[in-house]
Amino acid sequence: MNNTEQFVNRHNGPSTQDVQAMLKKINAPSLDALIDQTVPAAIRLKKPLDLPDGMSEHAFLQHLRGVAAKNKLYKSYIGLGYYDTVVPPVIQRNVLENPGWYTAYTPYQAEIAQGRLEALLNFQTMIIDLTGMEIANASLLDEATAAAEAMTMLHGLRSREAAEQGKNSFFVSNECFPQTIELLKTRARPLGIELVIGDFRAVTLNDKLYGALLQYPTADGAVHDYADFVKRAKAHGMTIAVAADILSLVLLTPPGEWGADVVLGSTQRFGVPMGYGGPHAAYFACRDAHKRSMPGRIIGVSVDADGNPALRMALQTREQHIRREKATSNICTAQALLAIMASMYAVYHGAKGLRGIAGHVHQSAVALAGELKKLGYTLAGGVFFDTLKLMHTDNVKIHALAEAARINFRYTGDGLSISLDQTTSVDDLNAILAVFAQAAGKTAPTLAAVQISAQTLLAKPRSSAILSHPVFNSYHSETEMMRYIKRLENKDLSLTHSMISLGSCTMKLNAASEMLALTWPAFANLHPFVPLEQAEGYQEVIEGLNSALTEITGFAQMSFQPNSGASGEYAGLLVIQAYHRSRGEEQRNVVLIPASAHGTNPASAAMCGMNIVVVKCDSKGNIDVDDLRAKAEEHKADLSCLMVTYPSTHGVYEESIKDITAIIHANGGQVYMDGANMNAQVGLTSPGNIGADVCHLNLHKTFAIPHGGGGPGAGPIGVAAHLAPFLPSHPLVKVGGAQGIHAVSAAPYGSALILLISYGYIKMMGGKGLTEATRMAILNANYIKESLKDHYPTLYSGANGRCAHEMILNCIPFKRDAGIEVADIAKRLMDFGFHAPTTSFPVVDTLMVEPTESESKAELDRFCEAMIAIRGEIDQVLLGKADKKDNILKHAPHTARAVVADSWMRPYSREQAAFPLPWVRDNKFWPSVARVDNVYGDKNLICSCPPISSYI
Numbered sequence: 023m024n025n026t027e028q029f030v031n032r033h034n035g036p037s038t039q040d041v042q043a044m045l046k047k048i049n050a051p052s053l054d055a056l057i058d059q060t061v062p063a064a065i066r067l068k069k070p071l072d073l074p075d076g077m078s079e080h081a082f083l084q085h086l087r088g089v090a091a092k093n094k095l096y097k098s099y100i101g102l103g104y105y106d107t108v109v110p111p112v113i114q115r116n117v118l119e120n121p122g123w124y125t126a127y128t129p130y131q132a133e134i135a136q137g138r139l140e141a142l143l144n145f146q147t148m149i150i151d152l153t154g155m156e157i158a159n160a161s162l163l164d165e166a167t168a169a170a171e172a173m174t175m176l177h178g179l180r181s182r183e184a185a186e187q188g189k190n191s192f193f194v195s196n197e198c199f200p201q202t203i204e205l206l207k208t209r210a211r212p213l214g215i216e217l218v219i220g221d222f223r224a225v226t227l228n229d230k231l232y233g234a235l236l237q238y239p240t241a242d243g244a245v246h247d248y249a250d251f252v253k254r255a256k257a258h259g260m261t262i263a264v265a266a267d268i269l270s271l272v273l274l275t276p277p278g279e280w281g282a283d284v285v286l287g288s289t290q291r292f293g294v295p296m297g298y299g300g301p302h303a304a305y306f307a308c309r310d311a312h313k314r315s316m317p318g319r320i321i322g323v324s325v326d327a328d329g330n331p332a333l334r335m336a337l338q339t340r341e342q343h344i345r346r347e348k349a350t351s352n353i354c355t356a357q358a359l360l361a362i363m364a365s366m367y368a369v370y371h372g373a374k375g376l377r378g379i380a381g382h383v384h385q386s387a388v389a390l391a392g393e394l395k396k397l398g399y400t401l402a403g404g405v406f407f408d409t410l411k412l413m414h415t416d417n418v419k420i421h422a423l424a425e426a427a428r429i430n431f432r433y434t435g436d437g438l439s440i441s442l443d444q445t446t447s448v449d450d451l452n453a454i455l456a457v458f459a460q461a462a463g464k465t466a467p468t469l470a471a472v473q474i475s476a477q478t479l480l481a482k483p484r485s486s487a488i489l490s491h492p493v494f495n496s497y498h499s500e501t502e503m504m505r506y507i508k509r510l511e512n513k514d515l516s517l518t519h520s521m522i523s524l525g526s527c528t529m530k531l532n533a534a535s536e537m538l539a540l541t542w543p544a545f546a547n548l549h550p551f552v553p554l555e556q557a558e559g560y561q562e563v564i565e566g567l568n569s570a571l572t573e574i575t576g577f578a579q580m581s582f583q584p585n586s587g588a589s590g591e592y593a594g595l596l597v598i599q600a601y602h603r604s605r606g607e608e609q610r611n612v613v614l615i616p617a618s619a620h621g622t623n624p625a626s627a628a629m630c631g632m633n634i635v636v637v638k639c640d641s642k643g644n645i646d647v648d649d650l651r652a653k654a655e656e657h658k659a660d661l662s663c664l665m666v667t668y669p670s671t672h673g674v675y676e677e678s679i680k681d682i683t684a685i686i687h688a689n690g691g692q693v694y695m696d697g698a699n700m701n702a703q704v705g706l707t708s709p710g711n712i713g714a715d716v717c718h719l720n721l722h723k724t725f726a727i728p729h730g731g732g733g734p735g736a737g738p739i740g741v742a743a744h745l746a747p748f749l750p751s752h753p754l755v756k757v758g759g760a761q762g763i764h765a766v767s768a769a770p771y772g773s774a775l776i777l778l779i780s781y782g783y784i785k786m787m788g789g790k791g792l793t794e795a796t797r798m799a800i801l802n803a804n805y806i807k808e809s810l811k812d813h814y815p816t817l818y819s820g821a822n823g824r825c826a827h828e829m830i831l832n833c834i835p836f837k838r839d840a841g842i843e844v845a846d847i848a849k850r851l852m853d854f855g856f857h858a859p860t861t862s863f864p865v866v867d868t869l870m871v872e873p874t875e876s877e878s879k880a881e882l883d884r885f886c887e888a889m890i891a892i893r894g895e896i897d898q899v900l901l902g903k904a905d906k907k908d909n910i911l912k913h914a915p916h917t918a919r920a921v922v923a924d925s926w927m928r929p930y931s932r933e934q935a936a937f938p939l940p941w942v943r944d945n946k947f948w949p950s951v952a953r954v955d956n957v958y959g960d961k962n963l964i965c966s967c968p969p970i971s972s973y974i
């Protein structure tokens with residue numbers, strides 16, 4: 023086979039010659055020798071990964087077409103939060119299939135992220151409009167977890183008095199989606215919240231209830247008037263959360279107008295494929311008064327250093343998980359790309375277009391209802407939007423006929439329901455009617471299109487306006503839309519421009535061949551609750567991924583339910599709790615967490631109601647083993663587990679890891695490994711091998727799923743055999759262990775669609791290729807470490823002076839001696855066309871660099887050259903040659919607008935500002951705004967699109 027046909031050679035950046043030159047630079051005799059010097063012998067795998075050789079890209083795509091053909095694409099009218107939708111091709115091609123959008127990172131560096139920030143602000147504006155609420159965030163993981171976040175947030179908002187009086191129960195309407203009810207059970211238990219699940223019309227409200235969740239329309243499609251319930255609930259001091267269908271809100275009076283405190287739901291049906299469960303963006307809106315308690319990220323409007331409007335993540339430091347054990351939510355990665363798609367759908371259709379779509383869906387349902395009644399079927403009474411509930415149907419008969427017609431309905435104990443969607447055509451309605459006519463032994467009626475459009479709306483249309491902002495009224499032709507999307511894309515720096523060396527984030531290649539199948543209908547259009555026989559292709563992918571990942575992790579079984587790393591942490595900890603409980607050791611509830619851990623670790627533990635004990639790190643950044651031992655022994659009777667990241671967030675393979683895991687086990691605890699750094703393990707060592715019992719994998723790091731500008735993510739967990747019985751279950755699809763914990767996500771396999779990416783990555787890399795990638799990631803990191811050593815010393819190194827796949831660059835002296843902060847370096851890097859490394863995590867005033875295996879030597883050299891040039895600029899300040907405040911770093915980044923302005927008052931030239939190195943000229947990336955003022959934005963919080971006049 024031709025060398026370049028091997029995918030590994032496309033995935034890994036350095037060529038054979040590069041590797042030799044790099045080894046020479048770092049003074050390592052060979053790659054094998056480097057790995058021996060870096061990864062402690064005690065933890066090395068004894069044999070290579072038992073995975074097949076990699077397939078070529080062409081062969082893989084052939085294979086995947088065969089797999090896709092095993093999925094059976096029926097028309098699904100199952101509903102429950104998942105509906106077929108038309109992805110506008112202009113959005114499919116220019117956002118979903120465009121690396122300019124999907125390879126971007128979370129917009130922490132606002133100056134080079136104004137495009138996606140604007141798209142997310144549009145999302146928030148759309149949600150505020152449709153729900154009738156005051157503030158919205160920029161997406162959560164799915165509707166069911168969003169409902170759980172609402173329950174928790176409202177719990178946290180109780181007055182101290184109410185909490186002391188034991189106001190601790192939460193009412194959940196039994197007409198909510200079953201997966202939502204399940205999630206509430208999962209989340210309520212560890213926090214001691216008591217759920218009261220029942221009929222909202224009949225429940226006796228009491229003073230123990232602090233809040234309620236209602237579904238609008240309900241799982242069976244009923245559009246209830248909740249006014250009376252809300253009035254009664256408020257009289258008892260309760261707060262109200264409403265899970266609402268986004269499309270129905272175009273026509274229905276929004277919950278914000280009838281008393282809701284939180285409104286949440288899924289935006290999937292706004293042009294995001296069902297994908298057998300996800301990824302899709304959930305939305306979450308609340309009253310302005312609650313904004314500081316809201317989970318997830320909020321985009322806000324601020325100004326830049328030149329006084330121009332600029333967007334950024336508002337209340338950034340309040341991202342809940344940053345509050346560690348005091349956090350009430352662990353959301354980190356959310357669903358940015360999918361929120362962007364949904365917002366673009368609203369931009370493209372505008373209010374009029376959405377009214378047309380919602381009207382079509384509703385009128386189709388009305389027409390269908392009329393014909394079904396004529397056929398003799400009994401419909402549940404009341405107002406509906408898109409879902410019809412048929413009572414007391416002969417489900418055995420109808421199921422068989424529907425199956426033959428390749429149609430899925432939702433069958434329940436008392437009948438069945440039919441949920442229509444944007445794609446439902448008159449032919450589809452006639453096919454449905456044919457099934458019911460045959461079941462009733464009658465002649466099928468034939469509807470005509472005009473009959474459907476002539477139906478009057480049963481649901482009383484909302485009177486308030488929606489989407490009146492110009493952004494939703496300007497881009498309705500494809501040309502305008504294409505240009506709008508491109509205009510935003512052009513403001514954002516992504517992997518299409520240069521390397522993004524964010525430590526702990528693993529911004530590696532997301533290969534086109536891994537992404538192609540995402541829009542194949544056989545994968546994109548499957549409803550998550552179809553019978554397994556219709557999803558054999560997906561089952562093959564999931565099983566294939568399960569067996570590859572268990573081999574890679576050294577574990578017995580995976581669960582693909584968690585939708586992010588943080589969600590995996592939560593699931594893993596619950597599994598550990600369930601294990602202890604099964605052994606009669608429920609009291610084991612102490613979790614040891616090293617000081618260096620990522621904020622989501624303590625946040626997840628807090629959500630599990632665990633007692634967090636922090637373990638010290640020594641001066642080399644390693645876990646202080648003596649402190650760990652002392653604390654483990656002190657808590658011998660109530661130790662639940664240790665949460666440990668490996669290699670550590672300090673970028674070293676701790677030699678003592680096996681001792682550490684042994685200490686935990688000796689004291690009756692389990693070991694949870696945070697798999698964020700798995701890119702330094704694959705094929706060389708494994709979580710199972712170092713003694714972990716459970717770990718999550720960030721497939722959106724190590725296994726090639728793109729970051730999508732802040733999501734999607736996939737955080738499956740792997741467990742050792744003794745924990746497998748406790749893996750998460752699901753109320754509608756049989757998954758998980760025999761004693762599985764309740765579900766942790768709305769869909770049984772989480773974001774199943776994007777599992778295809780990791781599946782492709784593993785299939786094409788093969789066992790050897792995956793291991794080679796790990797080796798190359800270590801080489802690239804050590805090459806940067808060596809290249810920068812005289813300019814930015816690395817804070818921590820392993821026993822032989824090597825770093826793992828990432829390193830922490832010490833910038834502490836620059837701040838101390840010259841007032842230059844890591845933020846200044848981060849902003850200055852933008853002038854060179856680079857995204858900053860991770861700033862101030864896990865050590866303040868440092869930069870954490872992770873180049874990944876996908877970057878070539880040429881790119882690493884460019885990055886190092888930029889960093890060295892910046893060091894020269896820092897030296898100017900250190901030596902007193904440049905002013906501490908009025909210097910090129912403090913004024914960075916430099917916009918085209920500033921550089922071409924008639925006046926230039928800076929103590930350095932325009933050339934130095936914009937083209938600091940010769941090669942910058944060839945590929946200049948212009949930050950679209952100057953340094954964004956975070957403080958101003960937080961003081962003047964605006965989280966929806968400001969009027970256009972304010973931009974002029």
Ligand SMILES: Cc1ncc(COP(=O)(O)O)c(C=O)c1O
Pocket residue numbers: 353354355526527586587588589620622623667671696698699720735737
């Ligand atoms: C070490 C570590 N743990 C956990 C997480 C959380 O993962 P996610 O963002 O997928 O929730 C991150 C995210 O960057 C991380 O770096």
